[in-house]
Amino acid sequence: MYAAGDAARLPRGRGEHWADAQEQGATAARNMLGQDVAHTTVPWCWSDQYGLKIQICGSLVGTPETSGDPARHDAAISFVHDGALCGAVCFNRPKEFRDLRSEIARSEDGPETVKARPV
Ligand SMILES: Cc1cc2nc3c(=O)[nH]c(=O)nc-3n(C[C@H](O)[C@H](O)[C@H](O)COP(=O)(O)OP(=O)(O)OC[C@H]3O[C@@H](n4cnc5c(N)ncnc54)[C@H](O)[C@@H]3O)c2cc1C
Structure with missing residues (x-):
């Protein structure tokens, strides 16, 4: 199971912003497709x-x-x-x-x- 956006909590906490939701969603999608990528955006x-x-x-x-x-x-x-x-x-x-x-x-x-x- 993957989570992104307001539903996701990172070690730094929850972002609760549009940009976080978009970028976390992109990272989750890449991993769902078999890539092994870390979420590293600022x-x-x-x-x-x-x-x-x-x-x-x-x-x-x-x-x-x-x-x-x-x-x-x-x-x-x-x-x-x-x-x-x-x-x-x-x-x-x-x-x-x-x-x-x-x-x-x-x-x-x-x-x-x-x-x-x-x-
Ligand atoms: C009033 C307000 C102002 C904001 N202003 C800003 C701003 O200026 N800048 C900023 O960056 N962020 C802002 N935000 C925050 C931003 O809207 C959210 O962080 C962002 O929308 C999160 O995206 P998300 O996809 O995680 O969740 P959402 O956009 O909430 O999308 C979740 C979707 O899932 C659907 N859903 C829920 N339950 C189910 C279910 N059981 N089955 C199927 N679908 C379901 C919902 O209907 C919704 O469409 C604001 C939020 C609010 C409430």
Whole structure:
């Protein structure tokens, strides 16, 4: 049996976001089809609130570093812990968000790896 989305609980907890449901579903499907792949994506979510696109990824721990102006709905806030980028919150900066999420995925520790397996 496989689980994905709101029904799934990973070691880091439950995501309960659209993006988690999509990406976990893709990992579960690959394993159902016989591939032996781990779920290694950096968790993220988004929400559109009128003219404001909010995107969040990784772990929001450590020291926040802000570029731009959150009050003007144009900013990126990076969270650095032990010298490594581990999380980000972006307001109306989708391209920067993609770059930050990729950087987190490449970080030395890497994202949490969860082996999809039958339970
Ligand atoms: C009000 C609200 C606002 C949200 N806003 C955001 C947001 O801004 N950004 C974000 O990332 N996430 C948001 N979420 C969370 C997001 O909607 C969920 O995390 C995501 O939909 C989970 O997907 P899922 O496929 O796991 O579950 P679901 O989307 O809940 O899909 C489960 C499906 O299974 C069906 N089902 C249930 N029981 C049975 C059964 N016994 N047999 C057959 N079918 C069944 C249901 O009808 C449903 O279609 C929001 C959620 C809510 C409630």
